[in-house]
Amino acid sequence: MSDSIRTYGGWRRRRGLGLAGMDTTTTFLALGAALIFLIAASLKPAVLLYLAPPAVLVGLLCFIHVGGQPVATFLLARIRWWWSSLRGYTRYRAGIVIDHPRAFHLPGVLAPLTLLSAEDGYGSRYGVIWDRRTGFLTATLNVTPASPWLADRDEADAWVASWGGWLASLGHMPAVRWVTVTVETAPSPGTALSDAVTASIKPNAPQTAQEILGKLVASAPAASAEVDTRVSVTFDPKRTQAKDLTQAVAELGRILDALAGRLGGCGVSVAGRMNAAQLAGTIRTAFDPYARAEVARVLSRPDSSELLGWADAGPVHALEHPNRYEHDGGTSVTWAWQEPPRQNVHSDILTRLVAPGPFPKRVTLQYRALDSATASRTLQNEVNAAAFRAQVKQRTGRDETAHDAWDAARARQAAAEEAAGAGLCLVSLYATVTVTNPEQLPHAVADVESASDSSKTRLRILWGSQAAGFATTLPCGICPPDLTRRSL
Known part of the structure; x- marks a missing residue:
């Protein structure tokens, strides 16, 4: 009879109420925009000619994903990075003197x-x-x-x-x-070993022993x-x-x-x-x-x-x-x-x-x-x-x-x-x-x-x-x- 190996799991990523990969805030904004679109279309169908292009654009930004995130989030991150870089927030230099x-x-x-x-x-x-x-x-x-x-x-x-x-x-x-x-x-880096060995070597120690210790110290950093x-x-x-x-x-x-x-x-x-x-x-x-x-x-x-x-x-x-x-x-x-x-x-x-x-x-x-x-x-x-x-x-x-x-x-x-x-x-x-x-x-x-x-x-x-x-x-x-x- 073999012993069983215990396993662990149950981790889960927080998701909230988001739909189609969106977070909760973006989901409610998209639903609100869709509701406004439907109400405007029912009251005056001609307004669809003006609302359709921005609605399609918003849909593309919210529902199409790049690298696991909505296009809107992707573009916002790029814009914020560009603005921070332009203002010098990504650079640092200490005033030494x-x-x-x-x-x-x-x-x-x-x-x-x-x-x-x-x-x-x-x-x-x-x-x-x-x-x-x-x-x-x-x-x-x-x-x-x-x-x-x-x-x-x-x-x-x-x-x-x-x-x-x-x-x-x-x-x-x-x-x-x-x-x-x-x-x-x-x-x-081997400095601790090198310092300890150097301090412990006697000046009158055999040359062969010193060479062996030197080789050991030299090979220690790689291992x-x-x-x-x-x-x-x-x-x-x-x-x-x-x-x-x-x-x-x-x-x-x-x-x-x-x-x-x-x-x-x-x-x-x-x-x-x-x-x-x-x-x-x-x-x-x-x-x-x-x-x-x-x-x-x-x-x-x-x-x-x-x-x-x-x-x-x-x-x-x-x-x-x-x-x-x-x-x-x-x-x-x-x-x-x-x-x-x-x-x-x-x-x-x-x-x-x-x-x-x-x-x-x-x-x-x-x-x-x-x-x-x-x-x-x-x-x-x-x-x-x-x-x-x-x-x-x-x-x-x-x-x-x-x-x-x-x-x-x-x-x-x-x-x-x-x-x-x-x-x-x-x-x-x-x-x-x-x-x-x-x-x-x-x-x-x-x-x-x-x-x-x-x-x-x-x-x-x-x-x-x-x-x-x-x-x-x-x-x-x-x-x-x-x-x-x-x-x-």
């Missing part, structure tokens, strides 16, 4: 952020990213995940179950806006990789009783202790909170891959907080293109999760995507947990929307597709599970790859897209939003859906 406290602001959506250093109550300090526009605070935990291949299958399943319970508990913490989990991998896993928690002080920034940071520290204490059952061990120098160094190496070895040396020193600050984190130059992002020593491409796996998958489905590769890469999963009242209302709206689409197809004489039937069943299943006590999370996935040689960019793009295919996920390049997507994979608490709501 300007004696001004705001000369080293980060570009784009990172501009309102600043770095704070707070006490953790145990004699150490940790870094907090403060968004001065929204008031949000973001702190990051360094974690070390255990390998599921070195554990029993039942133990790995228990880790996944505990992670689901950990995410569900976020719904009972209204001050936690979202949690961002990032796995960053990069080919190791090793750096892997860092981070859990960033974004906190909204407005949802607490905190009266000032000091009280808000103290409340954030208590929440971090509570969340970190429950991560042990999820198969990860918490290595501690990232301090201000580590946060600045992580952002610096993302913008300038050539600085990775230098930043590693600085962080290994006891006075790293004095040598590496927020002014050192940002790039000197950045230029956003529609399909890539150029910054200091590298060029990056960022994707977003267009569709999750439709079938049930194993717990190691993302292994290939997050595994180290030939290029620096960051894969980010962002979780926005909803409270019970909001979750129940959201899922009920999704069920009603699925029923509405089915009724429209029935009344128009069209058969329900297999995809629509599957989507409706998933919506009802999610609503039933929430009613039984399950939590609800809105999940997003982002992936960023960086190259130091622009000629290698096609190879890096192919490598990530191939890994996403093996992970049963569909990624889509963030056209016109490369800078925002790049910032999302950093430990800065950036959330693209929140940015969209603010812009609207």
